[in-house]
Amino acid sequence: MAVHSTDTTGAARSASVTRSEKSELTRSRVGSAWLFLAPMLILLALVAGWPLVRTIWFGFTDANLADLSNWKFVGLDNYIAHYEGKWSGLLVDPEWWRAVWNTVWFAAVSVALETIFGMVIALVLNASFPGRGLVRTAVLIPWAVPTIVSAKMWSWMLNDQFGIVNDALMKIGLIAHPLAWTANPDLSMISVIMVDVWKTTPFMALLILAGLQMLPSDCYEAARVDGINPVKVFFKVTLPLVRPAVMVAVIFRALDALRIFDLIYVLTSNSKDTMSMSVYARQQLVDFQEVGYGSAASTLLFITVGLCIILYMVAGRVQLEKE
Amino acid sequence: MDLRKHAALIAGGLSAALMTIGLAHAATISISCGAVGKELEMCKTGAEAWAKKTGNQVKLVSTPDSTTERLALYQQLLAAGASDIDVFQIDVIWPGILANHFIDLSKAAGKAADEHFQPIIKNNTVGGKLVGMPWFTDAGVLYYRKDLLEKYGAKPPTTWEELTATAQKIQDGERKAGNDKMWGYVWQGRAYEGLTCDALEWVASYNGGTIVDPAGKVTINNPGAITALKTAAGWVNTITPKGVLNYGEEEARGVFQSGNSVFMRNWPYAWNLANSADSPIKGKVGVVALPKGGANGRNAATLGGWQLAVSKYSKNQAQAADLVMYLTSAAEQKRRAIEASYNPTIGSLYKDKDVLAAVPFFGSLYDTFVNAVPRPSTPTGTKYNQVSSEFWNATSAVLSGQTDAAAAVKSLDEKLSRMSRGGKW
Numbered sequence: 001m002a003v004h005s006t007d008t009t010g011a012a013r014s015a016s017v018t019r020s021e022k023s024e025l026t027r028s029r030v031g032s033a034w035l036f037l038a039p040m041l042i043l044l045a046l047v048a049g050w051p052l053v054r055t056i057w058f059g060f061t062d063a064n065l066a067d068l069s070n071w072k073f074v075g076l077d078n079y080i081a082h083y084e085g086k087w088s089g090l091l092v093d094p095e096w097w098r099a100v101w102n103t104v105w106f107a108a109v110s111v112a113l114e115t116i117f118g119m120v121i122a123l124v125l126n127a128s129f130p131g132r133g134l135v136r137t138a139v140l141i142p143w144a145v146p147t148i149v150s151a152k153m154w155s156w157m158l159n160d161q162f163g164i165v166n167d168a169l170m171k172i173g174l175i176a177h178p179l180a181w182t183a184n185p186d187l188s189m190i191s192v193i194m195v196d197v198w199k200t201t202p203f204m205a206l207l208i209l210a211g212l213q214m215l216p217s218d219c220y221e222a223a224r225v226d227g228i229n230p231v232k233v234f235f236k237v238t239l240p241l242v243r244p245a246v247m248v249a250v251i252f253r254a255l256d257a258l259r260i261f262d263l264i265y266v267l268t269s270n271s272k273d274t275m276s277m278s279v280y281a282r283q284q285l286v287d288f289q290e291v292g293y294g295s296a297a298s299t300l301l302f303i304t305v306g307l308c309i310i311l312y313m314v315a316g317r318v319q320l321e322k323e
Numbered sequence: 324m325d326l327r328k329h330a331a332l333i334a335g336g337l338s339a340a341l342m343t344i345g346l347a348h349a350a351t352i353s354i355s356c357g358a359v360g361k362e363l364e365m366c367k368t369g370a371e372a373w374a375k376k377t378g379n380q381v382k383l384v385s386t387p388d389s390t391t392e393r394l395a396l397y398q399q400l401l402a403a404g405a406s407d408i409d410v411f412q413i414d415v416i417w418p419g420i421l422a423n424h425f426i427d428l429s430k431a432a433g434k435a436a437d438e439h440f441q442p443i444i445k446n447n448t449v450g451g452k453l454v455g456m457p458w459f460t461d462a463g464v465l466y467y468r469k470d471l472l473e474k475y476g477a478k479p480p481t482t483w484e485e486l487t488a489t490a491q492k493i494q495d496g497e498r499k500a501g502n503d504k505m506w507g508y509v510w511q512g513r514a515y516e517g518l519t520c521d522a523l524e525w526v527a528s529y530n531g532g533t534i535v536d537p538a539g540k541v542t543i544n545n546p547g548a549i550t551a552l553k554t555a556a557g558w559v560n561t562i563t564p565k566g567v568l569n570y571g572e573e574e575a576r577g578v579f580q581s582g583n584s585v586f587m588r589n590w591p592y593a594w595n596l597a598n599s600a601d602s603p604i605k606g607k608v609g610v611v612a613l614p615k616g617g618a619n620g621r622n623a624a625t626l627g628g629w630q631l632a633v634s635k636y637s638k639n640q641a642q643a644a645d646l647v648m649y650l651t652s653a654a655e656q657k658r659r660a661i662e663a664s665y666n667p668t669i670g671s672l673y674k675d676k677d678v679l680a681a682v683p684f685f686g687s688l689y690d691t692f693v694n695a696v697p698r699p700s701t702p703t704g705t706k707y708n709q710v711s712s713e714f715w716n717a718t719s720a721v722l723s724g725q726t727d728a729a730a731a732v733k734s735l736d737e738k739l740s741r742m743s744r745g746g747k748w
Contacts, residue, residue, distance in 0.1 A: 065402050066423055066705065086741070160566025161504070161578050183512070183568035185723045268569065270391070271514045272716055286395040288709050289420070 052302070058295035065289035078296035090296055098272060099280040100304065106189065106264075106276065107257035107308075110196045115250060117197065118204025123234075125205065126212045136209075143202040151266035154195045158182050158267075185273040192264055192274050196257070204249050211245025212238070247316050251309060258305045277301040350639035351380040352646050354410040357393070357629070358385045359572060360592045361663040366412075366650075369659070373649040379642055389571055390414050391515045394708075397421065406636045409643040413455055415446060415628045416516075416700040416707060422449035425632040429453040431644040438653065439668045440693070446701070447630055455630030456651040457668035459659065462624035462695040463524050463613055464688060466579060466587040466597065470607040471497070479611045483528065483554055486586060486614050490562040493585045502583075507562025509575040510588040512722060517571055518715040519698065520625040521588060525551035527623035527696045529616030534714055535699035535739065539746045543714070544736035551616055552721045552728035559722050568723055580604060588613065590627060594682060595664040610684040612691045626695035628668070660685070666692055703748055713738055 059078055063071035080089040090096050125136055142150065157164050158181035166178040181191045215238070223233045261278035268274045270283055281301060285294030352374075356366030363385055370381040384407075386393045397411060401424040413421060429436065432453060436444055439457045447455040465486075467479055475493050480486035490507025497505040511517035527533060531547030559565055567575070572589055579587035580596065582603045587593070597608045612622040631647040633640055649655060656667040661681040672678055679686045700707040717735040720726045740746070 064705075065398055066420065068402060088741075159574070160564055160569075161583065162581075178564070178566070180564065180566035180568065183566045183570075183723075185725060269389070269513060269515055270712070271569075271719070282395075283712070286398055287391060287712065289398065289705065 055295045055302075056299050058291055059299045060296075061292045063291040063295070065286065065291050068291065071292065074292065078293050079300075090293070090300060095272065095275075096277075096280060096297065096300075099275045099277050102189070102274060103258055103260065103276040103278075103304075104308075106193060106196075106260060106274075107254055110193045110200075111250060111253045111257055113193070113197045114201050114204045114253060115246065117201045118208050118249070119246070121201065121205035122208035122212055123238075125209050139205060140202045142199050143206075145199075147199065147262045148266060150199055151195065151263045154191075154198075155182060155267050158191055182267050185271075188268050188271065188274050192267055195267065196260070196263055199263075200253060200256075204253060207249035207252070208242065208246055211242045211249075214245075215241050251312065254308060254312065255305060258308060259301065277304065349377075349379045350642045351382055352410060352639060352643050353382045353384055353408045354631075354646065355384045355386050355397075355408050355412050357388070357412055359388050360576075360596050362592070365659050365663045365665070369650050369655055370646065372655075373646050376649075377642070377645065379646075381646070384408055386412070388573060389515055390517070394420070401634065401636070404636050406634070406638050409634055409637040409639060410646055411632045411634060412458065413630050413632050414516075415443070415461075415626060415630065416698055416711075418447050418449050418454050418630070418632075419700055419704050419707065421632070422452065422454045424635055425452075425454040426635045426637075426640055426644070427452040427454070428456055428633065428644060428647065431648055432456060435648060435652070438671070439651075440670060442697075443628065443630075443668055446697070455632040456647050458629050458631050458651050459656070459665040460668050460692060460695075461590045461592075461627030461629075461666060462688075462692050463520060463588055463627075464591060464610050464624065464684070464691065465613045466589060466593060467609050467611065468582075468585050468604065468607055469609045471585055472609075479609060480586075480614050482618065482620065483525070483614045483616055487554070487558065487562060490585050494562055504583045506564050506578065506584045508558055508586040508588075509563060509567060509570065509578045509584045511571055511575055512559075512563075512567040512719070513569050513571050513574075514715050514719045515571065516711060516715070518718055519711045520627065522552070522555070522714065522718040523625050523696060523698060524588075524613055524623050525555050525616065527625075528613065528620045529554075530620060531616075533696060533699050535702050535710060535743070537699075537702055539702040539743065539748050541736055541739040541743060541746065543739065544732045547616065548732050549728045552718060552731065554616075555718075556721050556724065556728065559724075568719065591664050591666050591682070591684075594684070595662070610688070612688055622691065624691050624695045626697045628666070703743070706742060706748060709742060710739060713742075 060073060060075060061071040062074050078089060080087065080091045121139060125132065160166060160178045160180040160183065165181065169175045170178065179187060181187050219237050220233070223237055259278050260276050261282065264274050264276050264279055270279065277297065278301065281294050281297040284290045284297055354366065354370055356363050363383070367383055370383065374381045386396060394417060400408060401421065436453065440460065443457040443460060447453060447457065471493050472479065475496060477489045477492070480489055486508065494505050494507040511521050523533060526548045529547035529551040531545050531551055532542040534543050536542050559567065575587055575589060576593050576596065578584050580602055594610060596602065598605050613624055615622055631650060633643045633647060637643050653669050653672060656669055657672055657675060657678060659665040660667050660672060660678045664682045666685065667673065673685055673689050699710065703710045713735055717731045721728050721731045
């Protein structure tokens, strides 16, 4: 990378000497750049582009999993259709909207909690204390465990009859009767969010910690000389400076949270109380064999995630410009 | 070295080469087996016995416990035309959905097909093709604790109302005596196919039909169904832990077999496990037919059971079909019945002395098994999964108290009628 960039500046300098030289050099550079990029682009098109286009296309057909080669084009029928005086399709399916609401609610709450806890942990880990290296590694463990494993582990721990969570809470007297964490409709979403926060807070902490360690020390020295109290230092110095790092971390997490599948599916299966957009799409695609309808749902999921990220980035940029 | 020696060496080499060709011809057959209770172990011993007998090899692929998830896995494999699995263990409700991917077994079966229960053979025949050989049948039964019922002077219940009263009485008594983990009744309440089985039993026992009748008409909105769902919702948090809304078969067995429940609804496989050497309730378990819905109701058990099918993408179809015939034969079904209480699909085995000695209720509940209530997978065809999903979701909402029974069956009726385009499916 470094060699490449010095090379570019060198080329730019020499290119400014004569015009013809510049265009020839640029042309050959652009050519070789494409050549080097080609394998990557082809790979991306194959593993990301083709499935995406295919899914969007299937969304306009009545394809069925039993026989994928036999389908016909149905236009927007999977999204909305008027049949015998009744509207049908995804856009009028209350279950789809419930899944959208579940997903957005899950993403907002879990990412907010993870950001707060991640910030606290990052601040602690940023201070120097004996055994810091060990603690930094230990904190990462929940994130390193594969989701499917940790979800199954939690589903046993949260079991109402022989789960350790109920046992512990009852022993210290916080609850009188065992709670059905994953079965009770009022508790199941809370359980899902709790496990997700447990699992991904370390990831947030790590990203924010990386941001914290890049902060210049002179601001802090100036603050110390002026005798500003630590709380004010955090809000006036640390937070504004670390904001770009937090923004990136939040985008990563939000992207991830909006397409949540594994955790919810393992903990609560196809229950409507916690069904996310991905769980909904999978149920249509696989359980009901409705590849067309399920692909339409996947397409909407893709659009929703895209919209959320665009909104977030626009909001972030507007605020940055104001400052 | 003289010529003769050369000739002998060459001949030796040739015969060795021929032998390896002979060995290479023996196939490796992959079979998918469930892993509920002793299932995997039984499948393994059975398949290995066949391998030993025929000189082939077998590879076992274990699949998810939940039938809903298992179907999802199969569909992904089969839709991709994967040849990784030769023999599939398929649920009684799947022949219609998966028929496209399996070979016709009627030739391989020959007369063997006549020995099996004919309704199952009929169920497994799609468009004239026998897509699966019956391996074991299933029907929901009621397990109870003989010792506890005796202690409280109660008889095995014949109606759901009796069950509720008995369960409540024993649960209260045992909790007073110090076992505060005691519950009255556990069953399968998670939002999955198992809940459809349990709820269909409640509805059918109150003469509320089978959701969709054989002609395809949606029948769920009726007083029997409403009473049934109301009764079941009344159990949750009184005689049944609220966590049951996330229980499958094995979770229910976990509670019952640890001695923490008076009654359990489950399939026959739990009998052998509840009486195994390390079971805390060994010898204390009785089995009867599931109760009737009120005095005018009927005993209803949902028909379950599994078939073996051969994938049309298999590279060794002949050997795979041979394995299927071996595993579904009377001798193997007898072994499975005795060692792991799997219900045979061959009528004569229900009169077999050894089988009855191992699993006495096979005799007393013969009628239950033969007259089990089928889920509406035949009239609804490929839409069955959607029907079942709507049904278990509606039931789940009633059980968790989010909707009342009457409103739930009314909206379910509307949804299913729309889905069926007025009963035409």
